[in-house]
Structure formats: structure tokens, C-alpha cells
Amino acid sequence: MSKTTLPPFPSVLKQLAALGERLRLARLRRKITAELFSERMGVSRETLRRMENGEPTIAVGTYMRALRVLGLDGDIDKLARDDELGRKLQDLALPQAQRRRRAPKSPTSDGPTKPTRV
Structure with missing residues (x-):
């Protein structure tokens, strides 16, 4: 059976390209060459080039290794941390309290009063 891959x-694609660029800039700020960075990550220079260009076929584990080498691996914990939409959907599914409107009781009567005719 052949594997079918949907295009992203x-x-x-824009987000991956931006992430790749941010990783490249982080590498350059640390004055780490592409050769040394790929060696520390345990990938080929071609894989590093593809990652920094934002190719969608790069595995998440490769990004994790890059973050680890750069000392940015704690940033991955920020992804999808605040699921605002999920909480709103969950709150909508909660049972709603039913509001009952009752006629206010008068302090002098025991029950509802009947209108008097004039």
C-alpha cells in the first residue's frame, strides 16, 4: 500500500519557513557554523539546509534537536499550552443552570392574591 501525503x-508553509529562519538566526547569533550545528544535531548539512528553509518533510524530532542544541528546547512547552478555543467549547457543553422566575411573595399573604373587582 502506498503512502499518500497531503500537501500542507x-x-x-509560511510558518515553517519563519521557524526555519528563526532557527538559522539563532544559530548565527551563537556563531555556530552550519557544519558544526548539523554535526551537533546528528543530521546532514542538507537536512539542516532543508530545515532552515522550512521544508515540511522535516521531522518534528529534528526541530527538537535543533532547539536543544540552541538551548531553546524549553520553548516547545509553550506550544498549545493555552487552549482557549477548547475551553470555550467545553464550557458551552456544560449544562446550563435553569432560571425559574417566581412571583415575589408578599410578606402578609400565604399564597397568591386574587385580583379584587371594583
């Missing part, structure tokens, strides 16, 4: 959404 255009917005995902």
Missing part, C-alpha cells in the same frame, strides 16, 4: 496548507 499555505499558512503552514
Whole structure:
């Protein structure tokens, strides 16, 4: 059976390209060469090039190794931490308290009063 891969959404391609660029800049700020960085990550220079270009076929584990080498691996814990939409959907599914409107009781009567005719 052949494996079918769906093309990524255009917005995902932009996000991956931006992530790759941020990782490249982080590497350059630390004055780490591409050769040394790929060696520390345990990947080929070609894989590093593809990652820094934001190719969608790069495995998440490769990104994790890059973050680890750069000392940024704690940033991965921030992903999807605050699921605001999920909480709102969950709150909508909670049972709603039913509000009952009752006629206010008068302090002098024991029950509802009947209207008097004039």
C-alpha cells in the first residue's frame, strides 16, 4: 500500500519557513557554523539546509534537536499550552443552570392574591 501525503496548507508553509529562519538566526547569533550545528544535531548539512528553509518533510524530532542544541528546547512547552478555543467549547457543553422566575411573595399573604373587582 502506498503512502499518500497531503500537501500542507499555505499558512503552514509560511510558518515553517519563519521557524526555519528563526532557527538559522539563532544559530548565527551563537556563531555556530552550519557544519558544526548539523554535526551537533546528528543530521546532514542538507537536512539542516532543508530545515532552515522550512521544508515540511522535516521531522518534528529534528526541530527538537535543533532547539536543544540552541538551548531553546524549553520553548516547545509553550506550544498549545493555552487552549482557549477548547475551553470555550467545553464550557458551552456544560449544562446550563435553569432560571425559574417566581412571583415575589408578599410578606402578609400565604399564597397568591386574587385580583379584587371594583
